Amino acid sequence: MPELPEVEVTRQGLLPHLPGQTVLAAAWSGKRLRQPMPVKLLEQHVCGSRISTVDRRAKYLLIRMDNASVLVVHLGMTGKLGIFPPSAARRTHDHLCLRLDNGMELRLNDARRFGSVTVWPGAEAARLEEAFSRSQGLEPFGPDFTAENLAKLAEGRRQAVKIFLMDAKLIAGVGNIYASETLFAAGVHPLNPAGSLNAAQWRRIVSCCQDILSRAIAAGGSTVSNFLGSNGQPGWFQLQLAVYGRNGQPCLRCGQEICKEIIGGRASFFCPRCQPPAARSAGN
């Protein structure tokens, strides 16, 4: 499932190819994604307009048009955006295809169809974007992602810090893998109540989270040059994982066996020595 780094890598991969291009026509598969394809809005507000830039908010790509409309794409579980020459045969799960005036095509392929395509028409785009942005959590690279703000959000919360980090309404785009890796790097037990963390722990979580996401984006960035390909696969990278999926293996830091526990329905991995539970870390 694409997490924030994969969506950001997709954005960076599209950036050299889309701005300046006019969308000449849109074709779709006739199958609905998470929502029905907004066919009329695509025809009215995207076709005939020029792409000005590609932004990202949380795990959504915002393809901005020069008529102020915004094409909003979420990749869901299996969505991939790629740029193809028209001679490349369309594939089974290509659900949206935008023909560009340089002769290439932007295609959205999504086997499981949990992705979504939305259009914010120019006249309403600013209002719709503001409401959308308010509904999303803090951007991990945004100015508001600070230890102080996280501590404030966590105040009084007894839920496990791992569940807190993965709540998209609080923090944007930190999924299971990156939450596990962040907590290991920060030395915080995933089951500790979010409201129990001290300022130093939040500071470590902020810097470790940004560091891990940056490294994942950088690792993916090395595949960006291959983005323009016949198969459109940006070739998802393998971040070197320190704790995720390593249960039963020795901790890379202390040698203790890595534990696995299901927290909030998701597999969580941690080192019981490097990430002591709340009672033992009290007073840290």
Ligand SMILES: [Zn+2]
């Ligand atoms: Zn350890």
